[in-house]
Amino acid sequence: MTVHGGDVEPVPPEDAHGRGGEDGARPYEMVVVGSVNADLVVRVDRRPAPGETVIGSDLVTHPGGKGANQAVAAARLGARVALLGRIGSDGHGEFLHKALAGDGVGLGHLVETPGPSGVALITVGADGDNSIIVSPGVNARLSEDDVAAAAGLLASARVVSLQLESPLAAVLAAARTAARVVFNLSPPAVVPDELLALCDPLVVNEHEAAFLLGGRGAPGSQARALLALGPRSVVLTLGAGGAVVAEPGGVIEVPSPRVEAVDTTGAGDAFTGALAWRLAGGDDLATATAFAVRVGAASVRRPGAQSSYPYPEDLEAL
Template sequence: MPGVPPVNRSPLVVVGSANADLVVRVGRRPLPGETVRGGDLAVHPGGKGANQAVAAARLGGRVTLLARVGDDSHGALLTRALREAGVDFPAFPYGNRPTGTALIVVGPDGDNSIVVSPGANALLSPADIAEQRERLAAARVLSLQLEIPLDTVTAAVGAAGPITRVVLNPSPPTDLPAEVLARCDPLVLNQHEARHLLGVDTAPEEAAVALLARGPRSVVITLGAEGALVAEGDGTTTRVPGEEVAVVDTTGAGDAFTAALAWRLSEGDGLTPAVRYAVHVGAEAVSGAGAQSLSPRGRTPGPAVTDG
């Protein structure tokens, strides 16, 4: 139709959350009912969906993010950061909710505790997905997380094309519909998330095989400083080793891992080479402050550390 811009068909489409991360560093984490003194408050663009989209774009990918923000200063911050990173970020109408917010406390060892207020993320709906069906059907890879409504995740998987590869990080963890699990290739999760889904603490290889039995086509379990475990659909497993780095802030490290993995898959890499690259990229994420701390482009594949 004349005057209507064409839909951008990115090889990688991310459907997920966009948050403002409010971060404070502390000498030690407070006990229940206790107040401790922290450092200066820092505000960073974040949210699992936005983190993954920005990281993949900075690594060199052509990426579309489907997410909702509010009509407020945090929404403006996120929109600016996404577009400056080169992410295609189609605008949805503002709802009556503020932009999602994550309250993050970072301890002296770089580990963090996070409380998320969903805000506008809760408004991302199956109707929004239906409006973007053309983008989803044309994607080589669809990357998802669970900081948006589960029925929206299910709708996005249903809208994906028959050859679209679905990468899903079940965070925060919850039971997934069978039709979603059946499209995951891979299901990407850390050991805490695997434990939650399985209800038992077991060795990563055993956990991966148990997760495969639930329906995904492949599974990747991140192992912190030890790297990651790849489990193919036939049950074979491969360990990808990690590398020690100076940890500054683990916020968003798992998102950087998933972004790198999804991007390399969209470029045609096999699963294990893509995981090897993703484990390498995780090192830069934990070596800088903020969930979107990756600098643009120029990664050399190799091992690294990620918190998953």
Template sequence: MNDFDLLVVGSANADLVIGVERRPAAGETVLGSDLAVHPGGKGANQAVAAARLGARTALLARVGDDAHGRLLLESQRAAGVDTGGVLTGGAPTGVALITVDPSGDNSIVVSPGANARLTPQDVRAAAGLLAAARVVSAQLEVPLETVAEVVRTRAAGSRFVLNPSPPGPLPADVLAACDPLVLNEHEALFMLADSDTDVDGDGPGGDGGDAGGHAEDDPEDWARELLALGARSVVVTMGARGALVAEGGPDAATVRVPSPRVDAVDTTGAGDAFTAALAWRLSLGEDLVKAAAFAVRVGAAAVTKEGAQASFPTAAEVSAL
């Protein structure tokens, strides 16, 4: 019997946010707002989002033995996440230093801290936790070799979900395990930019690379190309336009899943909420299209509130959307 619907393996950061009238130039100092500290990190966000929906969720991550680490642990426990797999020490808790101007544009510097110390050995030591999960979800804010060890260590019957953010080269065995590979439109193009060799690219929202011969406005083609590279299934998220699902090989049919119309307030963390919801519904045995249809509703609900973890809806809130 599986003890957990979902095990999330990934990052846990403290988001340190300051509002500024304008970002400083080199050598310049500007005054900002009071510092706001929020729990974040893609792994921690996904775990909270899933647990808030009702999933039996566990988190495998690493935080520092410091105030930020305690904040992150408290946030997880408050949402109902099992934190037995959260390791402490090795480096300070990861932080994201964020400045936000009046237009909402932000600049972010991330110090991975303890996230970079989550090792393959940590994964092997948590083999019992991986064996207890129906679905394992990961991202790329922890070392790639750690994600690769997750693929090797997980239970034979479990399903592996990967959000390749920030995108980088993926080993063939990791890509072949993705069921699905969940990525947004920017990440899809970046992942396909050098698809003749490795799957790689820049971080989401960056200048990106040349998409080569890939159609720049055709998510169906992107999904098929990613399937041809080895992913077992692909989900491309498209914001207010919903998501695109493809599975079954490079000639597979694709299905567009529309999103409900909402008044968006803040899109922070919406992708994490989507991925968490998708992974949970897959753990319940739903097919990929049906799971994606639920996930777009969760993502839509998340953008109607400010913040990341604070915006994640309960199942009742999703039903009321």
């Protein structure tokens, strides 16, 4: 299944997956290291209590995974982006590979692995909010050796985007190789100080911030406290409330456009993928965050994760 290369900007379909990257004329401006999952989604009027059964909608399968989501979000906006990860040798793996290739993501380091692909079990409530259980599958086998094999790809990228649906050892190895690290602490977990020190920025939502800090507080205060933990910069996302940017020079609040939320699945990944791409293009952090907030807002207007991600023309009204 592995496709090599992938010079990703708007290009003719016959050229979308076969050129560029570390083996072509230009390096990828952005590389995502992370998970690739099949999202199994059911909509419900309300979530069941323990021991209770509720009736939901028909089951729908979408391509997902935090790594794949971020790569697709960036690719749809025009990024040249590659993905380092693993997919299974099952039917989900074939489905996921085809979806990524269709969006022009560079797949030369997407490794097909015997075993089940990652799966996310997602319930979406009437308010558009979601609850997710992830079965990692072969995502759990991404290794430091995989990172070493992609060292040239990672080192040549302007930004490497990381999350925690892959093993921490592989994430840390990728961060050590990268010129600039965008790290989303999701799902939240204890990470070494070395990894935090490499983040520029650390991206967290309110739940992840509370995990790191041991409690909640005003967003500006939380962002400052997160910066004191060692990252070079911080972006605290607030859903419909926008985001807060913290750098050594100060804290900036970034508002979000008002939209009607249909499904928030993958909105944080859309935000992070857009943020990483704009940073790779040379934007300062506040400017990149303002753009990413618009992308995240656009993504909640349609169901699914990758299926909801906007193209540039979808942002014009926001």
